[in-house]
Amino acid sequence: MVNESTDGPSGGTGENDIPVTGGGESVASLERAFAELLAKVMTRTEPIPADGHFFADLGADSMVMAHFCARVRKRADLPSVSMKDVYQHPTVRSLAAALGADAPVTSAPAPRTAPVPTEAPLPGSTARYVLCGALQLLFFFGYSYVLVLATTRGYQWVSRGSGPLALYGRAVAFGAAEFFGLCAFPIVAKWLLIGRWTAREFPVWGLTYLRFWIVKVLVHANPIVLFVGSPVYVLYLRALGARIGRHVTILSRSVPVCTDLLTVGTGSVIRKDAFLLCYRAHAGRIQTGPVTLGRDVFVGEHTVLDVHTAMGDGAQLGHASALQPGEAVPAGQHWHGSPAQPTEVEYLRVAPARCGTGRRAVFAAAGLARSLLVVLPLTVLVFAVLWAKVPVLGDEGKLSGLELSSATFYLNALVLSLVLFFGFVVVGLAVVFTAPRLMRRAVEPGVVYPLYGFRYATHRSIARLTNVKFFTWLFGDSSYIVHYLQRLGYDLSPVEQTGSNFGSGVQHESPFLSSVGSGTMVADGLSLVNAEFSSTSFTVARTAIGKHNFLGNHIAYPAGGRTGDNCLLATKVMVPLDGEVREGVGLLGSPSFEIPRSVERDSRFDHLRSGDELHRRLAAKNR
Template identity: 30%
Template sequence: MSGDPVAPALPRLAFTLTGIAQLSVLLLATAAVGTVLAWGFSWITAAENLAFGYLTALQWTALVLAGWQLISVIGKWLLVGRVRPGRIRMWSFRHFRFWVATTLVRSAPAARLVGSEWQRWHLNSTGARIGRGTVLLCSTPPVPDLLDIGPNCFVGERTLVAGYRPAPGALLLDRTRMGAGAVVGDDCVLEPGSALGDHARLADSASLQPGQQVPSGQSWHGSPARPVDTELPNLPQLITQPRVSQRVRQVGYAWLQLVAWIAGLAAVATAVSWLGRFLLVELLSAAADGSAFGLPLTLAWSLALSGAALVLALLAAFVMTALPRAVAALSEDSRVFPLPGGRWSLVRLVRAWSNLSWPNALFSSSVLAARRLRLLGWRLRQRPGGFEAFGELIGQDNPSAITWGAGSVAGDRVWIANIECAADAFRVHPARIGTDCSIGDQVTWPSAARLGDSCEVAARTAVPVSGPIRIRTSLIGSPAVETDRPASERTEWGRSLPELYRQLADRARSDLTTTGLQLLVSWIWITLALTGVQALTATALPGWLISSLLIVGVALIRWSCWLIAEAIARSAIPARPVTFAIRDLRFSRHHRARRLGLEPPALLSGTALRPLWWRLRGAQVGRCVFDDGAVLSEPRLAQIGDQTMLGQGAALQSHETKNAAYTLAEITLGERTVLGNRSLLLAGTQLGADSQVAADAVLFAQLGAPGSSWLGNPATQIVPATSVDQPSNQPPAAQPSARPARSRGEDHSRPARPRKQRTPKPTSAEKPIPTEKPVAVAKAPAARTKKTKRPKATPPAVAPAALVAEAPLPTLEPVPSSPPTPAEEFTLLGTSFSAERIMVPRLSATVAVFDLSPTPLMDLNLPQALTGFGIPEECLEDDLSLRDAPISPSAEIRSLLARILLRQLLSTAHPEHRPDEWGFIRSSGGGLSPFWPTVDASVSLGRADAVVVAAIAAGPIGVAVRAETAEPGLEPSAAQWLSPDEWTRLTASPRAAANASLTRMAAVKNAALKAISEWGPAAPTELDALAAADAVRWRSPGRSERWLPSAAWPIVAGGVRHWVAVVGPVGSWFEQDEAQEVSQNGWH
């Protein structure tokens, strides 16, 4: 990357020689394909009429498929024999033979017949051991020798069973085993060395890391996988056995599938051959004419033919888009059918037609995407001025069983999985996406999703399929961690419908221009290709050579046209980090460059030629990079160091779609970085040299030091085991746990039930990815708070004593047990509701506390409550959606009452403004701030099940409230927030443990995070709530130590003790020189 030689001469020479050998193999394969095509063209066109031509095409197709299959099987055994677990050095002769063998296995005709007996027979003939009755809906595994699957197993779609994984300078191979009756869900990753016992089950969007084993009869989920907390939904089962046995149905379905495939390919071969002969005869006479009109006539013919081809392609795309809607009606919702069978054939046909790549790429990320999906059969809800945004490559199993809520948006590569399958049965189950939902990139949405309206799903998140229906919830990770979803910021768009429609019209014009440019580029390269066809057919070269040159020439012309078009489109867009909304014209222009881009051919995966493709598209790629099929969403924003290893399906996604906002940022990989299979790096991620990312790990703008290792979703840094071999007083974040505690929202969580303290036993879920470095363990992910935009990188866990040995710890002062001033009761807007107003002079803040325990929240009606408080409905348009639910859940009622409380509190401080005049927006840090009327004040809100609080101050401030459990010292959500200093005090000092309350500390830290959100991100473990009685110490890497004034006091609501905490304003913090006085004497 820097221009200095990094790789030694031998690896660079080996890389070059391997690339030359791989290019030679591809050229030889092209010559072989050209020879076969030339033979078929001459044989089919020599028939007397079209009928005899079709019969000839049937024979030719059957011979070609049989020969191709034999070459694939025999070639694999001749090249590598039986593959065994071990290590293959990169760019060696063994690696070259391994690449050729895996390419043959994956490209065989039987490997394309996914889910049939032909695929199982093909894998068994190349070394696998797969029992009868097993159904594999995933792509064919490339290393079948290392695959051992029992009978009656099922592997879902888009699941990766690679058999090998990247490591520094090598590929590691190991076996993958599945017991009888095991089930693997959709979009999973099975790493080499993983196993499932008999009748074990792995949920959707999960991963098994090397060495992990699911015991027999158990169900696991997550990445890395762990036992489920609640039972997964039942798989479809046949109530009555069909009259035809499953074995007969499988064999019959396989032969019918083969016959249909041969008949279809023969029809295509016949049409192409006869049409090509007619056109070439007509065009050849004009091309061979030496007159002045020969070349213009040839170009005119090419333009006319290419234009006609595009028109026919558009008509065919329209018909193929509308057909699934008619055929899908034959599959009844929620009825169980046998697999395979006639209904299964229709379902697979509908799936193939509705996910055609060319129409999807032509209309994706545009206003036409919604129209195409509606034509497919989606039920799209829409509100006046609404906008349903869809990213690239949106896919579905059955389009007629999908309901899409109004105002919902989806990122790239979202898949709606509304077909539930087992090894012998399936059913089509309707999938519903609620209103105002935000679905991140690469999310698989199951039909059994337990999500309602206004939910936000982060990238690659496992959507929950059990438990209560979540409403207004943010989810991240696998398994998903839930927090309250803040209200979306809508102020950058016009509030009037004419303004909204004007923005939509501008966006529509830009999207139509992009679609026109795509068709124009297609027209140009097809015209040039036809011109080249005429020029080659006019020569006296042999037929096999003409066919080979045509394949190479057409590919080069197509690639060149798209690369030039993308370069022109990107030249008008600056390659820099930026954030804009999805309705902005900049979003449309950015996606114009993306839609004009061309992904590298699949044949280049794993070769030394693929990095060259990314360089042509603007990426900064170092030397000797191994790319086994990675995806770079914005190549110009990717920097990849020398000798980097990119696993299968690894994605460098330099953008993030969230709450109708689009963010671009660079991704940097240091030298010798290793990205595991299906790993995902989001915008802003930077990894140092020699970093390693495990399979299926998701990094949200993480900053990794050189040599760091990452595991999980969301990814956390794993550290050497010696870091945790310390006394038992270290934080639990550094200790492995078989079931990490579920993170909770800061203010919306209910009081936790008393739990017995147990010592977690390590399981295989905590095993690190094997490397040559010391053994590592995974650090439990830190709890995400409501205001955090995305998980941030945290330093590796080390012994707390190493952090605090540099200075003596101050003495703890008694915790205040009463409010700063006596509470003053006031009536809320003249109604029967009353609240308490408390002054905090030390912070120049006013706090209002509203006890909800005597209020029947679920009986409240939102419109009636608004009328009773005298606030018009449109005043809370940015806070709540009141259109679809006249009876709102209690969470929305609490949010409503908190904002009403805040309005009256502001009107009390500013009597010149009525409560219904205030309006709020979300600031960049996630907090609220009044935007009208303009006042010099900051506000903050906090909620619990029985209490809502509001605070106002002259500067940024934070307020929080938390309910205390019967045993607060055992509350896991608070324990995970403790800093190393706090753990040292609590475990070393009995007096400290007696005076401390984890609930109070959690409330104080919650309020502090809100107060400092405008000044940058902070982690709870950077805050110390025990250093002083009325101050919070903030130790952030790269910054001087800060102290923030705080106040906390207990209240009783609903028979439960709560802690109310206020921190700030930030402008009153002080530096290190005053720390000793505050820690000893308190804040004065």
């Protein structure tokens, strides 16, 4: 887990950003110190003018100023400078005046519940490092061998069935046995190797770390993750030791590791891409600590809750936000940002619906039945038939009869892999382009539906089918991604082709409610949040991004985002949900603040944006 810096471009000032107090001499000394550091960063021999604008006059950019902020933070005699300070006070004189004069702190970090450790990094040990790596490799090979052996024997047993009913019965039995085995093994391993997780710390690469790593790998590589968003997933976390109340909805696929340290109160909602791992790596140690959520808590998308964090009953944490070690959100309050701070924005934006325990139980049972009686048996039957009938695998899958040194064996293997690969591509594209379109009419925008029913299952099916990572990896970062997204259902208006309009990590809740204006380019990792959830209900709404925008990496863009045309949205920015619609500006940080839309360096490649040179380079990139 990566902890975001409180002083970087995430915006806001951290708890260490305490203004230096004093008179004119303090401000003057700050001016000299800032000017000297900035000159070194920009490798300038002439003095930095005190009234020179960092961007307009001196030609600096955000990367240069981030380097400057880092240099300042290394000086214990200087106040910490954040990127927000730089943009709000874009000259040496105004920056020194703001940080050197008495001024109230505009926003305080969330109250702390525990002290933050500041230990020095542990000295490394090559022997311990190598031994731990060797044991990890040994576990990997051992686990893989047992899994492949069991799967191979199971396929052979299924393929020897006589008649369709016998084949289906054996497929159900084998699929269920392997499924429950894979689900139960991490639970058993956790209780045998760890017992109950407690708040503690231990060095990396030791035997304790090895046990931690084994449990972490097994918990994450588990088929039950496919049931995220279902009560089945909540039951799985409870079996691992998590204390989770009734009617909790968890949509994040990031599985908590130290589950005994996770407490979630009744009626809480945790949106997708939220991280509540209950551990972190710091200074050569693994630190485990509790994450405690009260009743009716809302945790937004792209959030991080570090160790020793808490949220009171009815509290909300907005999208693209973080609680750092020891921070707590008081009951009933709304917070957002990194570091988090109070806000009046309402993030729980869907009315409740009737959704009782019985409805949840039926939905969970139906999901398990579908997997055990339909999905797994069909998968097992396909592979069992291939195992028994395809010549490259030998007579009834007996590898002893194969001539591994024969060129025919490798030719057959190549042909089989090509047929399977391209068959999957063709059939897969046909399914994702047609099935979701048939299902979309079951879920109308703006209508509030109860969770765990037919509409909810349909919505989840649309999201899964249209977010197959294989296809975004296949078409992403190329000219083909826009055509793929349009076929899925995106409204992209007239596309201005850049050869990489969306990167390779775009995702959404519904492609049919996703609009991106002409000329907009996305770096990577865009998540279009066009569904709203409570613990009992959900609704879908259109998410629209304006024209001629540039979006950085890993942005969660919610429905109702208050940005229009010609905006620059920086990496991991929090898209505002209140205030006027921003146009012709840049937004940086969480919570976001305005910066210039562009600087002089952005026009250096304008001659490549059109004409024959653009077409030539696009063709070369696609090849």
